[in-house]
Amino acid sequence: MAGNRYFEPQVETMPRDQLRARQQERVLELVEYAYGNSAFYRELWDEHGVHPRDIRSLEDFQERIPFITKDMVRAYRARTKDPFGGLLCVPPEELTSVSSSSGTTGDPEFFAEIWEDAPPLITAQVRDLWELGLRPGDVVLSPPGTFRNLMDPGYQALGAVVVEVDTWLGKMHEVVEAVRTYRPAYLQMMYPQMVELEHLADKVDLKEAFSSLKGASCAGQPLSRRMRDRIRDDWGIDVYEYTSAADTGTAWECREHDGFHLWEDTVFAECLDIDESGSREVAAGSVGELVATDLDNRAAPLIRYRSEDLVRLSRDTCGCGRTHARMWVAGRSGDETLVQGRSVVLRDIWQAVEDQPETVAGVFQIVRAAREVDELRLRVGYDPELTADVEALAGRLGKAVHERTGVEPVLDLRTEEELLQTMTSVAKFPRVVKS
Amino acid sequence: MARADTLARARELDRPDLAYIVRFPTADGIQETKLTWAEIDRDTAWATAALRGHQLAAGQRALLTASGFEGFWGRSVIGALRALKVTYGIAEAMGWDHRRTAVFHRELKPHAVIGLSAETLEGLSGGADIGEMFRATQVVLARPAAVPLLRRAGVPAALMTTVGPALALECPERTGAHVNGAEWRVGERDGGLFIAAGEGRGSGLPETPLGLAGQVVTDRCGCGSEDPRVLLAEIN
Numbered sequence: 001m002a003g004n005r006y007f008e009p010q011v012e013t014m015p016r017d018q019l020r021a022r023q024q025e026r027v028l029e030l031v032e033y034a035y036g037n038s039a040f041y042r043e044l045w046d047e048h049g050v051h052p053r054d055i056r057s058l059e060d061f062q063e064r065i066p067f068i069t070k071d072m073v074r075a076y077r078a079r080t081k082d083p084f085g086g087l088l089c090v091p092p093e094e095l096t097s098v099s100s101s102s103g104t105t106g107d108p109e110f111f112a113e114i115w116e117d118a119p120p121l122i123t124a125q126v127r128d129l130w131e132l133g134l135r136p137g138d139v140v141l142s143p144p145g146t147f148r149n150l151m152d153p154g155y156q157a158l159g160a161v162v163v164e165v166d167t168w169l170g171k172m173h174e175v176v177e178a179v180r181t182y183r184p185a186y187l188q189m190m191y192p193q194m195v196e197l198e199h200l201a202d203k204v205d206l207k208e209a210f211s212s213l214k215g216a217s218c219a220g221q222p223l224s225r226r227m228r229d230r231i232r233d234d235w236g237i238d239v240y241e242y243t244s245a246a247d248t249g250t251a252w253e254c255r256e257h258d259g260f261h262l263w264e265d266t267v268f269a270e271c272l273d274i275d276e277s278g279s280r281e282v283a284a285g286s287v288g289e290l291v292a293t294d295l296d297n298r299a300a301p302l303i304r305y306r307s308e309d310l311v312r313l314s315r316d317t318c319g320c321g322r323t324h325a326r327m328w329v330a331g332r333s334g335d336e337t338l339v340q341g342r343s344v345v346l347r348d349i350w351q352a353v354e355d356q357p358e359t360v361a362g363v364f365q366i367v368r369a370a371r372e373v374d375e376l377r378l379r380v381g382y383d384p385e386l387t388a389d390v391e392a393l394a395g396r397l398g399k400a401v402h403e404r405t406g407v408e409p410v411l412d413l414r415t416e417e418e419l420l421q422t423m424t425s426v427a428k429f430p431r432v433v434k435s
Numbered sequence: 436m437a438r439a440d441t442l443a444r445a446r447e448l449d450r451p452d453l454a455y456i457v458r459f460p461t462a463d464g465i466q467e468t469k470l471t472w473a474e475i476d477r478d479t480a481w482a483t484a485a486l487r488g489h490q491l492a493a494g495q496r497a498l499l500t501a502s503g504f505e506g507f508w509g510r511s512v513i514g515a516l517r518a519l520k521v522t523y524g525i526a527e528a529m530g531w532d533h534r535r536t537a538v539f540h541r542e543l544k545p546h547a548v549i550g551l552s553a554e555t556l557e558g559l560s561g562g563a564d565i566g567e568m569f570r571a572t573q574v575v576l577a578r579p580a581a582v583p584l585l586r587r588a589g590v591p592a593a594l595m596t597t598v599g600p601a602l603a604l605e606c607p608e609r610t611g612a613h614v615n616g617a618e619w620r621v622g623e624r625d626g627g628l629f630i631a632a633g634e635g636r637g638s639g640l641p642e643t644p645l646g647l648a649g650q651v652v653t654d655r656c657g658c659g660s661e662d663p664r665v666l667l668a669e670i671n
Contacts, residue, residue, distance in 0.1 A: 152506040159450035348628035
């Protein structure tokens with residue numbers, strides 16, 4: 001496969017100086033275009049005294065163009081009643097479709113789309129699916145949801161045949177049967193499916209069932225190391241995680257499984273330390289906030305969009321030979337909880353939860369009204385088939401959390417199924433909730 | 436543009452004629468049939484005519500609610516909306532995503548809502564008056580279990596359903612959901628519906644009882660269509 005590993009070799013392995021030159025060209029066009037066509041950007045940039053004529057390089061762009069946030073777009077939307085928050089650069093009737101974010105933290109945000117063969121999000125995944133090994137004639141199972149528009153056209157652009165199987169919650173037994181019947185090369189999964197498979201693992205030979213897969217993807221939230229090992233080693237699935245490229249597209253692992261590739265011909269990515277005094281690029285290897293600019297979106301481009309994702313970014317060439325940057329996600333800004341002044345991070349709780357056999361799937365949430373709280377309230381899902389004594393589990397779990405965080409938690413134990421059914425997104429299981 | 440280049444490269448691939456393997460419930464369990472690109476093109480043309488019959492036209496907006504495994508009809512409906520130059524929003528048909536349907540409906544004010552499910556309505560009814568919400572929507576094409584709920588709430592919903600692997604859409608006359616008679620043969624036996632592939636359908640699906648109670652009407656519809664129409668016992 002090495003000979004045709006890249007779907008678009010000239011783009012995927014483009015020398016970085018050429019890639020940066022291409023980005024600069026696109027950014028300069030974009031600034032002019034957005035100022036001329038988007039009410040939101042024109043108003044914002046006027047307020048900041050910035051005009052496209054001031055922007056002649058990427059350096060100018062980074063120095064002069066202000067950041068935007070989700071809240072700013074929401075505020076514009078509330079003020080003007082424009083559903084697209086002023087971002088739209090074309091007349092609404094020119095749009096092919098409108099998809100949206102999951103809305104786990106408020107009203108869903110709209111994504112205006114113009115496309116021909118396949119919607120934008122899945123189109124940006126075509127290279128990743130090729131890297132995974134998907135080829136014309138391969139079979140894929142339909143994904144659990146429509147996500148940000150129907151995903152099938154992306155698979156079919158690569159010549160894959162889609163088998164229609166309901167892969168949403170509670171159907172993994174049927175999915176396994178379908179995998180045995182149709183021998184798919186690829187399967188899109190989400191965290192709840194992984195939890196369900198964990199329950200099936202003792203009853204079904206998953207390694208045999210999934211042996212046709214070239215790979216499966218998983219998105220929505222990071223897999224823990226334990227879960228990942230389980231999927232790869234015990235079930236024999238080469239799992240490819242992917243994550244959001246700050247709402248400009250997605251970023252996938254390649255076969256090296258060493259970071260998420262951003263397609264930098266579609267996004268200009270910055271990794272920044274941002275505070276009241278200003279912003280600066282973080283040192284190589286350090287964690288900063290991902291700030292993204294759409295380079296391939298003429299409908300409603302995001303420009304210097306603060307994602308709130310905390311990432312490390314590397315522009316070193318990957319082991320796969322691709323030159324596009326990779327990122328590693330450290331978490332979300334604001335996910336850290338301060339319990340009576342003591343910092344508690346998700347990773348520590350996750351580890352404690354996974355260490356108990358009954359809660360090994362890692363289904364848990366922090367319940368908090370604000371970032372600073374007096375007590376650590378945890379909602380944890382357990383597997384009832386493995387749980388003989390819920391009180392005993394609570395005792396062990398409370399102790400384990402205390403050992404890792406220094407905080408005694410207030411536990412609310414529920415079955416995994418009960419907790420997963422509270423999801424309001426096909427992809428995201430929120431780890432921090434208000435109630 | 437990057438994505439356009441990616442798709443141009445994809446068009447160079449030697450892609451198969453087959454687009455989907457469609458699994459559908461029958462009286463005897465799940466069966467499958469194949470769906471080719473040529474058939475999707477014909478299904479899209481048929482859906483375009485059906486939606487045009489609902490007065491959908493360029494510049495309007497529609498909201499489509501569907502699930503990930505419904506691409507076999509979703510592609511045709513999306514293709515039809517594209518052909519009509521109707522911008523569509525998309526939400527999941529599952530009940531937990533009802534809030535997205537509510538926000539799309541509130542903000543985009545769609546001319547048509549297509550694929551509305553009873554689960555979505557159940558979710559919406561916790562915070563909204565369904566009748567008030569959808570009475571002002573010019574076209575509501577709803578799934579079988581949602582149709583009576585909507586009609587009871589004063590919304591003149593039309594039926595949209597699958598009949599095995601075929602899509603069935605009620606026209607504004609609301610006298611049964613049309614099935615593309617050029618592609619499928621539908622009928623009833625002992626009060627239950629069956630479907631078979633028409634001659635042009637590559638899969639050659641034989642007559643297959645669907646385990647759906649209902650009737651088939653074959654006389655000319657008031658809309659002028661000669662397509663057979665399905666009346667589901669569930670909503671009649």
